[in-house]
Every structure is written in structure tokens, then in C-alpha cells.
Amino acid sequence: MRIGIGFDAHRFEKGRELVLCGVAIPYEMGLLGHSDADCPLHALIDAMFGAAAMGDIGMHFPDSDAAYKGISSLLLLKMANDKLKEKDFCVNNCDITIIAQKPKLAPYIDKMRKNIAEVLGISLDRVSVKATTTEGLGFTGRQEGIACMAVASIREID
Template sequence: MRIGIGYDVHKLVPERELILGGVKIPYQQGLLGHSDADVLVHAVMDALLGAAAMGDIGQHFPDHDPAYKGIDSLKLLAQVRDKLIGAGYMVNNIDAVVVAQAPKLAPYIPAMRENLARVLGMETGEVNVKATTTEYLGFAGRGEGIGAYAVCTIRRDI
């Protein structure tokens, strides 16, 4: 059994879609990034890569590579899944939290869980997603950006 942790943050800007866990969320701003800037999926990818001692998403999907411009982060997660399988690992569980003052995310969490589970070949009950505010403190509290943390466990697929 191995454990990994991931973290990501992106700035909120106008004229971008807000995508979290592969779900398009109606909001007046979206996250700025080279890809779709899905902080939840990015945190999960970093947790998985970390658990397998395979580096981080910047090494595998550099932000200067035009191949990843605007890419759906769930497609990148599928590539991480394939790398783990190739190295002999299976994902046990994911526990993640999105840190955002707004918008309210509770209605979208079931779809986020389903997306992550589907891509990783897991049961939805093995994936947990939570959302929290920062009580108006820090960059998230001021509405400047959104962050996400993820913890995962993986095991050798023997």
C-alpha cells in the first residue's frame, strides 16, 4: 500500500469556464491555466503520481507543450491511470477537498465523484470529494482563486 498527496491552485478570471472534477459549473469566472485548469483533477493526478513515486503532472504534461493547450484534464487523468497500470498499481481510494469561497459546489459533487471513479475504473464509493470555504480568508476567501487537495492510496496489482 502506498499513499500520495496532491495540491493545485489556479487563479479565477473572467471569460473562462469553471470546470471542477470534469463538471462545468455555472459561474461568472473560470480558472486560468494551460489546460482546462481543473484543480480537483490536477490534485488527484499529483496524489496518484506521488504515491507511485512517478513525479508530478508538470513533468508528464508540461505547460509549455502545445499538445496540452485547453485539454480536458480527465483525459490527462486517464493517461495517469494508464501509467499506474503500466507500473503495476491499482487505485484503492481518493479523498479530495476543493477550497473555494464561491460558488457553492455541493450540487455538483456527485457528478465529480462519478467522473473521477469512471476514469480511474473505481466504484463511486471509493472516491470522496468535499468542498470548503476559507471563511473569507486568503486568496480563496477573497475570490481570487480555487485550490484543491487530494490524498490517495494505491496498491500493487498482483
């Protein structure tokens, strides 16, 4: 068993769709990024790669590569999972915390979990997604963007 952690943050940008864990969230702004800027999935991918000592998301999917412009991070998650499998690893479980003052995310958490479980090929009870605020503190509290933390445990494939 191995464990990795990941962190990601993106600033809000008007005129972009807000996508978190593959779910489009109705909101006045989205996140700025080269891909769809799906912050929690980027943190999860980093946690997965970290657990396998495979570097980070930028090494595998650089923002300088036009192939990843606007790409769905659910697809990046699938590609990251495939890279883990090439090294004979699979995700055992994962836990994500989304840090955002707004919007309220509780109505979307179940769909987020289902998306991740489906892509990783693991049961729903092995995927945790939570949301919290910073009680108005910092850039997330000022509603300038969203930050995410993730932990993933991986194991060797039998």
C-alpha cells in the same frame, strides 16, 4: 499500499469556463491554466504520481507542450491512470477537498465523484470529493481563485 498527496491552486479569470472534476459549473469566471485548469483533478493526479514516486503532473504533462493546451483534465486523469498501470499500480481510493469561497459546489459533488470513479475504474464508494470555504481568509476567501488538496492510495495490481 502506498499513499500520495497533491495540491493545486489556480486563479480565477473572466471569460473562461469553470470546470471542476470534469463538471462545468455555472459561474462568472473560470480558472486560468494551460489545460482546462481543473484544479481538483490536477491535485489528484499529483497524489497518484506521488504515491508511485513518479514525479508530478508537470513532469508528465508539461504546460510548455502544446498538446496539452485546453485539454480536458479527465483525459489527463485517464492518461495518468494508464501510466500507473504501466508500473503495475492501480488507485485504491482517493479523497479531494476543494477550497473555494464561491461558487457553492454541493449540487455538483455527486457528478464529480462519478466522473472520477468512471475514469479510474473504481467503485463510487472509493471516491470522496468535498468542498469547503476559508471563511473569507486568504486568496480563496477573497474569491481570487480555488485551491485543492487530494490524497490517493494506490496498490500493486494483482
